Amino acid sequence: MDNFYGPGRNHLFVPGPVNIPEHVIRAMNRNNEDYRSPAIPALTKTLLEDIKQIFKTTTGTPFLIPTTGTGAWESALTNTLSPGDQIVSFLIGQFSLLWIDQQRRLNFNVDVIESEWGQGANLEVLASKLAADTVHTVKAICIVHNETATGVTNNLAAVRKILDHYRHPALILVDGVSSIYVALTGSQKALSLPTGIGIAYKLETYWPYTPSIHLLYGLRASLDLIFEEGLDNVIARHSRLAKATRLAVEAWGLKNCAQKEEWYSNSVTAVLVPPNLDSSEIVSRAWKRYNLSLGLGLNKVAGKKILFMFEESLILFALQNMGLLIGDGMDVENPILFTVFGCGGN
Ligand code: PLP
Numbered sequence: 001m002d003n004f005y006g007p008g009r010n011h012l013f014v015p016g017p018v019n020i021p022e023h024v025i026r027a028m029n030r031n032n033e034d035y036r037s038p039a040i041p042a043l044t045k046t047l048l049e050d051i052k053q054i055f056k057t058t059t060g061t062p063f064l065i066p067t068t069g070t071g072a073w074e075s076a077l078t079n080t081l082s083p084g085d086q087i088v089s090f091l092i093g094q095f096s097l098l099w100i101d102q103q104r105r106l107n108f109n110v111d112v113i114e115s116e117w118g119q120g121a122n123l124e125v126l127a128s129k130l131a132a133d134t135v136h137t138v139k140a141i142c143i144v145h146n147e148t149a150t151g152v153t154n155n156l157a158a159v160r161k162i163l164d165h166y167r168h169p170a171l172i173l174v175d176g177v178s179s180i181y182v183a184l185t186g187s188q189k190a191l192s193l194p195t196g197i198g199i200a201y202k203l204e205t206y207w208p209y210t211p212s213i214h215l216l217y218g219l220r221a222s223l224d225l226i227f228e229e230g231l232d233n234v235i236a237r238h239s240r241l242a243k244a245t246r247l248a249v250e251a252w253g254l255k256n257c258a259q260k261e262e263w264y265s266n267s268v269t270a271v272l273v274p275p276n277l278d279s280s281e282i283v284s285r286a287w288k289r290y291n292l293s294l295g296l297g298l299n300k301v302a303g304k305k306i307l308f309m310f311e312e313s314l315i316l317f318a319l320q321n322m323g324l325l326i327g328d329g330m331d332v333e334n335p336i337l338f339t340v341f342g343c344g345g346n
Pocket of ligand 1: 146147175176
């Protein structure tokens with residue numbers, strides 16, 4: 001029975017998919033519907049309008065694509081570039097690595113700027129490449145905003161500044177799957193939905209293919225929750241909770257995988273596990289004993305860290321249990337006690 005969930009609620013702290021708020025779950029609990037009925041274009045219209053606020057744009061055109069983040073990557077690349085185009089891509093962790101792999105398979109000419117995992121994009125190298133590219137061979141810069149695998153956030157404004165400084169016309173394609181700021185994202189992280197919608201920037205309100213109606217209703221409910229709280233308040237809350245998490249990690253004498261403060265993520269904290277501990281053991285114990293799902297390090301950082309997605313309040317519960325799991329003596333035998341702080345939000 002080891003591979004089945006035990007009774008009770010599973011406490012989901014992997015860095016995505018994240019917990020879905022009850023309000024959003026209830027909004028999706030409905031029969032299938034005819035997506036050519038007048039109701040669906042009306043719903044889609046509100047979504048396309050309101051999603052702009054999440055991307056903080058009034059002029060951008062959002063696309064809702066029935067896919068995952070990986071499909072949104074491909075869609076962004078193939079709709080803005082042509083095979084053989086020269087692009088510059090930053091490699092800072094597993095998700096930037098996977099995106100670069102996709103870029104190569106789609107036959108782009110990829111110039112990779114690599115950093116040690118735990119560090120952010122090397123912008124000095126970008127500046128020197130753009131300075132040398134006076135004939136504008138480089139057509140796009142691809143950057144993962146928030147590298148989920150290492151909890152590192154890149155400075156997008158600095159990338160824009162470098163391009164402006166050299167008056168370089170290259171496009172900036174941003175993966176915002178685990179942060180959502182500028183260009184493309186998936187539904188299963190910051191929007192607290194099931195996996196299955198890729199969101200990028202024109203789509204008519206009539207669908208050219210069968211959309212997932214349930215996800216559209218879920219997205220409506222998720223946006224309503226965000227707007228009710230206020231987007232800036234949501235961002236401030238994550239920033240506050242992220243800081244609390246980092247302080248707790250520090251107090252346990254453990255290290256953040258992100259090596260400098262300027263790269264700290266407010267959505268994912270990746271914790272380096274001491275060499276005498278095996279992170280997969282911690283993750284396995286959390287799952288079996290507490291019905292608590294934590295993320296494992298991937299690829300180069302496998303075995304070295306556990307990850308958790310930042311979630312309203314329940315994070316406190318995760319922190320307490322992590323304290324117990326890594327043996328700092330916190331005596332938390334009844335994890336359910338900590339759920340009284342409320343449940344995860346967007
Ligand atoms: N980009 C980042 C930063 C991610 O964290 C992920 C998934 O975790 C992806 C892309 C891939 O998204 P998906 O798994 O929805 O295809």
